[in-house]
Amino acid sequence: MRISLHIWRQSKKSxxxxxxxxxxxxxxxxxxxxxDMSFLEMLDxxxxxxTKKGEEPVAFDHDCRExxxxxxxxxxxxxxxxPESGTTTCQLHMxxxxxxxxxxxxxxxxxxxxVVKDLVVDRSAFDRxxxxxxxxxxxxxxxxxxNAIPVPKADADRAFDAATCIGCGACVAACxxxxxxxxxGAKVSHFLHLPQGRVEREQxxxxxxxxxxxxxxxxxxxxxxxxAACPKEIPVRVIAEMNREFVRAKVRQEPVSSKRVGGDG
Amino acid sequence: MNLDARIPDGPxxxxxxNRKFExxxxxxxNKRKYKVLVVGSGLAGASAAxxxxxxxxxxxxxxxxxxxxxxxxxxxxxxxxAAKNYRNDGDSIQRLFYDTVKGGxxxxxxxxxxxxxxxxxxxxxxxxxxxxxxxREYGGLLDNRSFGGAQVSRTFYARGQTGQQLLLxxxxxxxxQIGLKTVKMFPRTEMLDLVLVDGHAKGIVVRDLExxxxxxxxxxxxxxxxxxxxxxxxxxxxxxxxxxxATWRAHKRGAGFANPCYTQIHPTCIPVSGDHQxxxxxxxxxxxxxxxxxxxxxxxxxxxxxxxxxxxxxxxLERKYPSYGNLAPRDIASRAAMTVCEEGRGxxxxxxxxxxxxxxxIQRVGKQAIAAKYGNLFHMYAKIxxxxxxxxxxxxFPAVHYTMGGLWVDYDLQSNVPGLFVLxxxxxxxxxxxxxxxxALMQGLADGYxxxxxxIGGYLAGQKAGAIKPDHPEFGKIAAGVRDMxxxxxxxNGKRTVDDFHKALGKIMWSKCGMSRNxxxxxxxxxxxxxxxxxxxxxxxxxxxxxTMNQSLERAGxxxxxxxxxxxxxxxxxxxxxxxxxxxxxxxxxxxxxxxxDVNFCHVAVWEHRGEGQPPVRHQEPLxxxxxxxxxxxxx
Numbered sequence: 001m002r003i004s005l006h007i008w009r010q011s012k013k014s015x016x017x018x019x020x021x022x023x024x025x026x027x028x029x030x031x032x033x034x035x036d037m038s039f040l041e042m043l044d045x046x047x048x049x050x051t052k053k054g055e056e057p058v059a060f061d062h063d064c065r066e067x068x069x070x071x072x073x074x075x076x077x078x079x080x081x082x083p084e085s086g087t088t089t090c091q092l093h094m095x096x097x098x099x100x101x102x103x104x105x106x107x108x109x110x111x112x113x114x115v116v117k118d119l120v121v122d123r124s125a126f127d128r129x130x131x132x133x134x135x136x137x138x139x140x141x142x143x144x145x146x147n148a149i150p151v152p153k154a155d156a157d158r159a160f161d162a163a164t165c166i167g168c169g170a171c172v173a174a175c176x177x178x179x180x181x182x183x184x185g186a187k188v189s190h191f192l193h194l195p196q197g198r199v200e201r202e203q204x205x206x207x208x209x210x211x212x213x214x215x216x217x218x219x220x221x222x223x224x225x226x227x228a229a230c231p232k233e234i235p236v237r238v239i240a241e242m243n244r245e246f247v248r249a250k251v252r253q254e255p256v257s258s259k260r261v262g263g264d265g
Numbered sequence: 266m267n268l269d270a271r272i273p274d275g276p277x278x279x280x281x282x283n284r285k286f287e288x289x290x291x292x293x294x295n296k297r298k299y300k301v302l303v304v305g306s307g308l309a310g311a312s313a314a315x316x317x318x319x320x321x322x323x324x325x326x327x328x329x330x331x332x333x334x335x336x337x338x339x340x341x342x343x344x345x346x347a348a349k350n351y352r353n354d355g356d357s358i359q360r361l362f363y364d365t366v367k368g369g370x371x372x373x374x375x376x377x378x379x380x381x382x383x384x385x386x387x388x389x390x391x392x393x394x395x396x397x398x399x400x401r402e403y404g405g406l407l408d409n410r411s412f413g414g415a416q417v418s419r420t421f422y423a424r425g426q427t428g429q430q431l432l433l434x435x436x437x438x439x440x441x442q443i444g445l446k447t448v449k450m451f452p453r454t455e456m457l458d459l460v461l462v463d464g465h466a467k468g469i470v471v472r473d474l475e476x477x478x479x480x481x482x483x484x485x486x487x488x489x490x491x492x493x494x495x496x497x498x499x500x501x502x503x504x505x506x507x508x509x510x511a512t513w514r515a516h517k518r519g520a521g522f523a524n525p526c527y528t529q530i531h532p533t534c535i536p537v538s539g540d541h542q543x544x545x546x547x548x549x550x551x552x553x554x555x556x557x558x559x560x561x562x563x564x565x566x567x568x569x570x571x572x573x574x575x576x577x578x579x580x581x582l583e584r585k586y587p588s589y590g591n592l593a594p595r596d597i598a599s600r601a602a603m604t605v606c607e608e609g610r611g612x613x614x615x616x617x618x619x620x621x622x623x624x625x626x627i628q629r630v631g632k633q634a635i636a637a638k639y640g641n642l643f644h645m646y647a648k649i650x651x652x653x654x655x656x657x658x659x660x661x662f663p664a665v666h667y668t669m670g671g672l673w674v675d676y677d678l679q680s681n682v683p684g685l686f687v688l689x690x691x692x693x694x695x696x697x698x699x700x701x702x703x704x705a706l707m708q709g710l711a712d713g714y715x716x717x718x719x720x721i722g723g724y725l726a727g728q729k730a731g732a733i734k735p736d737h738p739e740f741g742k743i744a745a746g747v748r749d750m751x752x753x754x755x756x757x758n759g760k761r762t763v764d765d766f767h768k769a770l771g772k773i774m775w776s777k778c779g780m781s782r783n784x785x786x787x788x789x790x791x792x793x794x795x796x797x798x799x800x801x802x803x804x805x806x807x808x809x810x811x812x813t814m815n816q817s818l819e820r821a822g823x824x825x826x827x828x829x830x831x832x833x834x835x836x837x838x839x840x841x842x843x844x845x846x847x848x849x850x851x852x853x854x855x856x857x858x859x860x861x862x863d864v865n866f867c868h869v870a871v872w873e874h875r876g877e878g879q880p881p882v883r884h885q886e887p888l889x890x891x892x893x894x895x896x897x898x899x900x901x
Contacts, residue, residue, distance in 0.1 A: 011813070013475070036538045038649075044543055044764070051762045051817065056809045059816055061331060063504040065544045067645060068429055069335040084648075091648045116475060117814045120331075124452065127332050131444035135437035136396045140316040140714045142387065143394035147351065150405030160398040160423065163430060167334055190396065197396050 001033040001099045005046065007058055007119070008106045014114040022115065025104070035095035039082060040065060040072060042094055059118040065090040067231065070166030073173070074119045075106040080170035080229040088168065088231040108169050110178035112216045123169050125215040126183060133207035134187035136197055155193045162189035164232040174229035177218030182226035184212050185238035188245050202249035209246050266521055266873050268886045271675045272376045277892050278358075281380045284676065285719055289726035296321035298730035300484040301721060302469055304456045304511055306333030308428075308435055308706060309689030310490030312713030315438035318447035320718055322725075325482060326439065326448055327471060329455045329506055329819075334436045337492060337504040338709060341428025342549035342642065344412060344420035345392075345706040347385040352409055356417040358382045365704060366893050368414040368594055369669070369697020370846035370861065372527075372869075375892055376676060377694045381704075384711040389421055391714055397434040399423050410554055410638075412702035414594035414900070420703045425549050425642040431706055435713070455819065457747045459487065459515045459685065460739055466515075466685035467733040470744045472751075474819060477812040479747055481740035483733045485725055486684045488717060489515060490709075493668035493690040495528070497827045497834060498779070499771020501665035502534055502547040508823040509830045512672050512691050520680040521673035521871040521884065523693035525830070526838035529700055529847045530780050531666030532558075532598035535649055535659075536618045545664040546649055548621065549642055550702040553591040555626035555635060556659070558582050558598070560619050564609035570620055570658050581605055589900040596699045596847045596859070597900060599663035603780050604857060606662075613660050622658035663780060667705060669696040669847065670837070673871045673886070677720035678712060684724060688712035693869065698846025751811050754821045759804030763821045766801045770794065770824070770831055778835045783851040787839040791832060798828040833881060837870055840883055863895055 010023025030049075033042055040062050047057035063071040067088040074089055076082035082092045097103065105119065113121040151159075163186070171182035188205060191197025197204075220239055227236045273284040291299065299322050303314040306328040314326040328336060348361040361382040366373055389407070393399065399421050400408040409418040423430040442448040453474040460468040460481070468483040494509035495501035516522045533548045559580045561573055581601055583590045593601070602619050605611065612618045627635055632655055636643065643654050650660070671693040678686050678694070689709040696704065773793050777786035801824070809815040843866045844850045844859035853860045869886040 034539055034541055037541045038543075041541045041543050045541060047817075048762050048764060051806055051808050052760075054806075054808060057817055059814055063330060063335055063506045064337060064340045065505060066340055066546045067648075068340050068426065069330070069337070069504060070332075071330060071335050086644070087648060091645070093648070093651070095651060120814065123331060127334070127440065127443075127450075127452075130334075130437065131440045133444075135441045136394070137441060138391075138394045138438075139319040140312070140391060140438070140718065143390045146349070146389045146393040146399075147406045149393060151401055152405050153401050153403050156398055156401040156405075159396075160430075163398050163433065164426065166429075167332065190398070194396050194398065196394060 001035060001094060001097070003030045003033045003042065003094070003097065004028070004102045005030065006102065006104045009058070009118055010115055011117065013116050033094050035093065037094045038065065038090055039076070039092040039094065040090045059120050061120050062090060067091040068166060070168040073108060073168040073170055075108065075173060077104050080108070080174040081231050085228070086231060086233050108173035110172045110217070112178065112180070113169060113172065121169070123167070125217070126167050126169065126180070128215060129180070129184060129208060129211045130187065132211035133200070133204045136191065137200060149196055151194060159190050159193035162186040162234060162238050165234055166232055168231060170229045170231060171226035172217065174225040175218065176223065176225070177221060179220050179226070180212050180217035181220040181239045181242065182230060182234055182236065184208050185242035186234050188242040189238040192241060192245060201245060202252055205242065205245040205249040266871065266884050267681050268521065268673065268871055268884055269675065270374060270886060271677060272374070273676065277375065277379045280376050281383060288719060288723040291722045291726050293321055295730065297323065299323065299725050300325065300731065301486050301488060302327070302482055302484045303488045303490060304469065305336065305490035305492060305691070306436070306439065307336035307338035307490060307492060307689060308432055308709030309713040310336070311432065311435035311439040312710050313488055313490060313688055313717045314448050315435065315442050316714050316718045317721060318442040324442070324448045325451065325484065327451045327454045327456060329453065329474060331453055333439055333450060333452060334433065336432060337507055338432045338706070339429045340504065341706055342425045342547060343551040344410065344422035344427045344703040345388065345431065346412065346419050346703040347389045347421060347707065348382055348419060349386060349389060351407060352418045354417045356419050360417065361385060361419065363893055364415050365695070365701060366697070367898055368701035369699055370859065370898055371697065371867070371890065371895050372845050372888065373695055373697030374888060375890060380716070381695050381708060381711050384715045385707050387715055388707060388710045392431060392434050395434045395438060397423065397430050399430070410551055411592060413550055413553065413592045413598070414589070414701040416589070420551070422551065425551070425639055428706060431710065435710070456491070456511045457514065457822065458743045459518045460743050461518055461682065462733050462737060462739050465683045468735065468740060470740065470747050472747070475814050477815065479744050481735040481744055483735040483737065483740065485728055485730060486686065486721060488686045488688060488721070489672065489691050490688040490713065491691045493671070494830060495665045495668055497770070497831050498665040498774045499768050500537065500542060500545050500775070502531060502545050505544060508826065510823050510826045512687070513826045513830050515672060515682070515685060517874050518682070519874070520682045520685060521873055522670070522833065523673035523869050523871045524670035524698070524837065525834040525872070526841055526848050527669035527698045527846065528665060529595060529667040529669060530599040530663045531595055532602055532663050533621060533661045534664035535646065536613060536615065536662040546645065547664070547666065548646060548659060548661055550595070552621060552639060552642060555638070556591065556621040556623050557625060558591055558619055558621055560605045560610040560612060570622070579605070579610070586900045593900050594699060594701060599780060600849060600857070602663055618660040618662045620658035621661045623654065624658070627655065667700055669693065669698060669700055673869070677723060678716055679720065679724060686717060686721065688717060698848050750822065751818065754805070754807050754818060754825070755811060757803065757805050757807070759806050761804050762806055763817055763824050766797065766805060767824045767827065769797055770828055773797070774831055774834070778838050781849045781851050782838050784839065787835050790835045791839065794828065794832045794835065801825065801828055833872055836881070837872065841866060841870060867895070
C-alpha cells in the first residue's frame with residue numbers, strides 16, 4: 001500500500017493553549033505499507049526512514065502494543081484511535097485504510113493534556129484525579145477472607161465493565177468540551193457497584209469531581225462522543241452514575257459535628 | 266561473592282513465621298526517617314511502594330512510562346493462583362508448593378516457594394478488599410479456572426485481563442499514598458545506574474525522559490522491581506519498553522545475575538505475520554481450558570481446518586500427555602508444538618503454527634458461554650488477524666514470554682549487594698527453570714505486599730537513617746559516567762538504526778539460544794554477539810539531542826545493555842550442561858523430554874561481573890530438597 005501521512009511535529013512542550021504556534025503538520029510518504037501492519041508498526045517504518053536520513057523520528061507513546069496499557073493514542077483523521085470502534089491505535093491495522101490514503105495524525109488536544117513533543121501528551125492530570133480518591137482506603141494487612149464479601153454477579157459485572165478503562169484519554173480528546181467525565185465516571189462506577197467500595201462513596205464523588213474541575217477538564221453536554229471513541233467501550237451510564245453520586249453526596253453533606261468524637265486517650 | 270541464602274531455621278511451614286519474629290524492627294517513630302527508592306511500578310513495585318509508605322517509610326517510586334498504571338504487569342491475561350481450595354478439589358498450600366517446585370523442574374529454592382504458596386491466600390483477600398473485580402458466580406462468590414501444570418482449579422481471574430485489574434488495584438493503593446504525600450512518584454524517569462557507598466546500595470542515577478536531565482537520588486535502600494529481559498530476543502510478548510537496563514547496570518556494580526538462561530517460551534501466541542512485526546501477542550493459557558490443540562496427521566496438509574476430519578487430526582498434547590492434556594506446562598507444550606512443525610505438520614503460510622480449536626467447546630456449552638469467559642481475547646485475536654476464532658480455529662505459535670532468571674536474592678529478597686532488594690520478575694527466586702501459568706502475578710504481589718515490608722526493616726534497622734545525601738562524591742562520579750555514555754551514543758552517527766541492531770541480536774538469540782539450544786549454536790552466538798556489539802558502538806545512528814525527549818536515545822541505551830546481557834545469557838546456557846524446564850539442551854534429552862543432571866547441576870548459577878573485557882565468573886548456590894523428592898518430571 002502507498003500511504004501519505006500528515007503528522008503534527010512539535011519540538012517543545014506546549015505551555016498554555018497556544019498550541020497552534022508550537023508545531024506544524026508535516027507530510028511524509030510511505031510506499032510499501034503492508035495491510036497486516038498495525039498503525040504503530042507503520043509509524044516504526046516511517047521512523048526508520050527518517051533516522052536513516054538523519055531527521056528526528058516522530059515521538060509517540062506506546063508500550064504493550066496489545067491494547068491494554070493505554071499508552072498509545074492519537075487522532076487519526078479527526079477520530080480518537082482512528083476509524084475502527086473498540087480499538088486502540090496499536091490494534092488498528094493498515095487494512096482499515098485504502099491504498100493511496102492521505103491520513104492526518106495529531107496528538108490529543110485538551111487544555112489539561114499539554115503536548116510534550118510531536119504526538120506525545122502529558123496525561124498526568126488523570127493520575128492526579130485518581131490520587132484524589134479513586135481507591136478504597138485499605139492498607140496492606142490481613143483483611144477478611146475474600147469470600148466473606150459476596151458480590152451479586154450482575155453488580156460484579158457492572159463494576160468490571162467500568163474497571164476496564166485503560167486511561168488512554170481518548171474520551172477527553174473526542175469531546176468538544178475536553179471533558180473527562182467518562183474517565184472519572186468509570187472510577188466512580190467501578191467502586192459504586194462493590195460493597196467494599198460503598199463505604200467511601202460520598203467523599204469519593206466529591207473529591208473526584210473537585211479534582212477533575214481543578215485540572216481544567218470541561219463539562220459533559222451529553223454528546224456521547226466519548227463512548228463512541230472509547231477503545232474499551234465504556235458506557236455513558238457511568239456519567240449518569242457519577243452525577244447521581246455527586247448529587248447524593250451534596251445532599252447528604254452534613255455539618256461537621258461540634259462535639260468531640262472519641263477521647264484524648 | 267557471598268551467596269548465603271539466609272534461609273530461616275525450622276520446619277518448612279514455620280520458616281517465614283520464624284524470620285518475621287527474629288527480624289529486627291524499626292519503630293513507628295523512626296520509620297519516617299528512612300527513605301527507600303522503588304524502581305518500577307508494576308505489580309511488585311507498586312504494591313511495595315504503597316505498602317512501605319503505609320508503614321511510614323518515605324518512598325520515592327520511578328517508572329519510565331508516563332503513568333505508573335501502564336507497567337507491563339497490566340498485560341497479564343489469564344489469572345493468579347492461590348491455594349484457597351474454594352473448589353473443594355483437594356488444593357492446599359502443600360499442593361501449590363509441590364506443583365510449583367515440580368513445574369520449575371526442581372531448580373527453585375524450597376523455602377521461597379513454600380512462602381509464596383502460603384502468601385498466595387492473603388493476596389486474594391487483599392485484592393478483593395481493595396476492590397479488584399474478580400470473576401464471580403451467581404451466588405456472589407469467587408470463580409476459579411484451571412491453568413497448566415495443575416490438576417486443581419486454583420486460578421482466580423478477571424475475564425482475560427487479570428493483570429490489568431490487579432495492577433489497577435496496586436496502582437490505586439500507590440495513588441492513595443501519592444495523594445497522602447508519603448510516596449513521591451517520578452514517571453517518565455529511567456534508572457541508568459546504581460550508586461554504592463561503602464559497598465551498600467544508597468541511591469540511583471536517573472534520566473528524566475521528558476527533559477533529558479540526569480539526576481541523583483540518595484536513600485537508605487534501593488528496591489528494583491523492573492521486570493524481565495524478554496526483549497533480548499527482540500520479538501516477545503513483552504511491552505516495547507521492557508528492558509534489562511536497571512538490573513544489568515546493578516549487575517555491573519556487583520549484584521550477581523542468577524540463571525539468565527532460564528527463559529520461558531509461551532506456547533500460545535499469535536504467529537509472526539511479516540518483517541515489520543514489532544511484538545508478539547499472547548493468547549492466554551486459560552484458553553487451553555476449552556480450546557484443543559491440534560495439527561493435521563499428514564505433513565503439508567493445506568486443507569481448511571473444517572475440512573479435515575477428526576480421524577486425520579493429531580491432538581498431540583492429549584495423545585502424549587493424557588493426564589494433563591492441553592494443560593501441560595508451558596515449556597512442554599511449546600516444545601511439542603516445535604516438534605510437530607519440524608515434522609512438516611505446522612499450519613499457515615509459514616508452516617510455523619498449530620491450531621487452537623474451540624469447535625467442541627462451542628458445541629458443548631454454546632458460543633455465549635465461551636464469549637463470557639474469553640470475549641476480549643477472541644476480540645483481540647480477530648483484530649490482529651482479521652479471522653473469526655468462533656468460526657475457525659486460532660493459529661498459534663510459541664513466543665518468548667517470561668524470564669525466570671534475574672538478579673540473585675536471598676530469602677529476604679536482598680541481593681548480594683547490601684541494601685539492594687529485587688522483587689518480582691526482576692529476581693530469580695521462585696520459579697526455577699519454568700514458571701507455571703498464573704504464578705507471575707502471585708509472585709509479584711507476594712514480594713511487594715507481603716515480603717518486602719517485613720524484610721526491608723531487618724536491613725534498615727542496622728543503618729543510620731539519611732546518612733547519605735545526593736551531594737556525596739560517588740553520585741557525581743556515576744552521574745558523569747551516565748552523561749558520557751549518552752554523549753557517546755549520540756556522537757557515533759553511523760548508518761544503522763537502533764532497531765536494526767536490536768533485530769539482528771534477536772535473530773541470533775532466537776535461532777541459537779531459543780527454544781532448543783546446543784553447544785555448536787551457543788558457541789557461534791558467543792562469537793557473533795560481541796562482533797555485533799562492536800559494530801553497534803561504531804555504526805549506530807541516534808538522531809536528536811540529549812536535553813529533550815529522545816525515544817531513540819532511550820532505546821539505544823537499552824539495546825546497548827541487551828548486547829552485553831545476551832552474551833551472558835548464552836554463556837549461562839552453554840555452561841548448564843543439562844536440560845531443565847525452559848532450558849532445553851539438545852544433547853540432554855530422553856525421547857524429546859528434558860533430561861536433568863541432578864548430580865552436577867542441582868544449583869543456581871550466579872554470575873559475577875569482572876569488568877569490561879574480563880570473562881564473568883560463575884558461582885553456585887547449591888539447592889537442597891528436603892521436603893520434596895527429586896523426581897523425573899512427568900505429565901503423562
